[in-house]
């Protein structure tokens with residue numbers, strides 16, 4: 496390909512993106528108060544969690560032991576305090592026989608496992624100004640702009656109020672940097688432009704690879720603890736799922752942000768996969784136990800804001816594990832919190848039978864909270880059907 500041709504393609508991509516986003520931004524320009532500063536707000540995130548006298552007091556000390564004199568003192572840094580990346584490979588490992596026997600991507604993971612936090616490239620502290628009822632955080636990668644676009648048009652649409660005076664619903668996308676060198680320069684400019692228009696992208700300076708999804712998890716929890724201490728609830732999910740926000744809000748209506756709420760599609764007694772050809776293969780040298788603690792499918796789960804902040808501190812006591820949703824299950828185990836299973840979360844697919852009629856049945860989607868997996872055209876189509884003229888039988892309701 497000639498350089499000239501590449502430039503032309505890039506310019507036209509930029510231009511069409513710009514048009515698309517300009518139209519959307521114009522449509523959304525009637526909600527300016529999203530960027531206003533927070534009024535003196537209630538200190539929900541600081542209230543005591545339900546006390547449990549039997550719980551051992553660990554490294555992170557439960558909040559009931561440390562009653563803060565002021566709201567500010569109980570918090571860690573209030574800005575992202577990681578500004579440089581200076582993390583070299585852990586060469587201690589290279590000489591060990593068990594390490595040399597591992598597949599290259601596990602070696603890569605282990606060599607950099609101690610590199611815990613990276614600088615923020617794109618930040619939006621204002622997303623948590625004012626009273627935020629539900630923060631929707633979506634794992635995404637730089638190249639998949641179309642998925643972000645579909646989500647902004649459907650379940651990621653922001654509301655100034657979640658209804659009944661409960662505070663706002665805000666959406667953020669969580670990104671690392673592109674893992675392919677050639678993607679970096681071009682896509683980074685597009686991303687910066689996209690972010691100037693929508694203002695909804697958090698990006699950190701680590702490679703967006705499958706094993707680094709755990710880094711994304713811990714970076715998000717740290718971000719939440721830093722910038723979003725008062726959020727009531729958090730939904731975290733993938734960018735290829737269908738979410739029904741009305742059902743999420745209905746489910747949350749009688750929950751309290753102080754509860755140990757962690758709900759999703761829960762796997763119990765799952766065993767590490769030992770077949771080498773599987774995406775989720777884990778060698779015995781990395782995890783030797785027979786089964787994992789209970790964990791929620793990463794496709795989409797809900798948690799209370801207070802619990803999310805405690806999870807940040809719990810996760811900090813553990814070494815990173817390459818599978819992000821399992822890792823979060825390990826953090827929950829540290830806190831002694833059991834995740835709750837809910838029928839409305841179908842993050843491991845609806846029916847094992849791919850041809851099942853349920854996969855295309857809008858009444859089914861209307862009754863669910865989260866369903867895996869839909870690509871942008873399917874998501875837009877299903878969203879239209881679910882919010883259109885639909886008559887459904889009653890027995891499909893699961894809430």
Ligand SMILES: *[C@@H]1O[C@H](CO)[C@@H](O)[C@H](O)[C@H]1NC(C)=O
Nearest residue numbers: 578579580581582583584585
């Ligand atoms: C990065 O780390 C290396 C070794 O740990 C050290 O020698 C070097 O001075 C550090 N560089 C910066 C910029 O901090």
Ligand SMILES: *[C@@H]1O[C@H](CO)[C@@H](O)[C@H](O)[C@H]1NC(C)=O
Nearest residue numbers: 583584585586587588606609
């Ligand atoms: C490598 O080993 C040395 C000595 O045991 C230790 O001090 C150092 O922290 C280790 N490096 C890493 C990255 O774990």
Ligand SMILES: *[C@@H]1O[C@H](CO)[C@@H](O)[C@H](O)[C@H]1NC(C)=O
Nearest residue numbers: 603604607701702704706707
């Ligand atoms: C995770 O990101 C860091 C920082 O970019 C990189 O050094 C490391 O190799 C990545 N790990 C994996 C397993 O991709």
Ligand SMILES: *[C@@H]1O[C@H](CO)[C@@H](O)[C@H](O)[C@H]1NC(C)=O
Nearest residue numbers: 879880882883884885886887
């Ligand atoms: C909804 O469905 C009814 C009955 O099928 C039909 O008469 C009506 O025109 C539809 N309305 C819309 C907005 O599609």
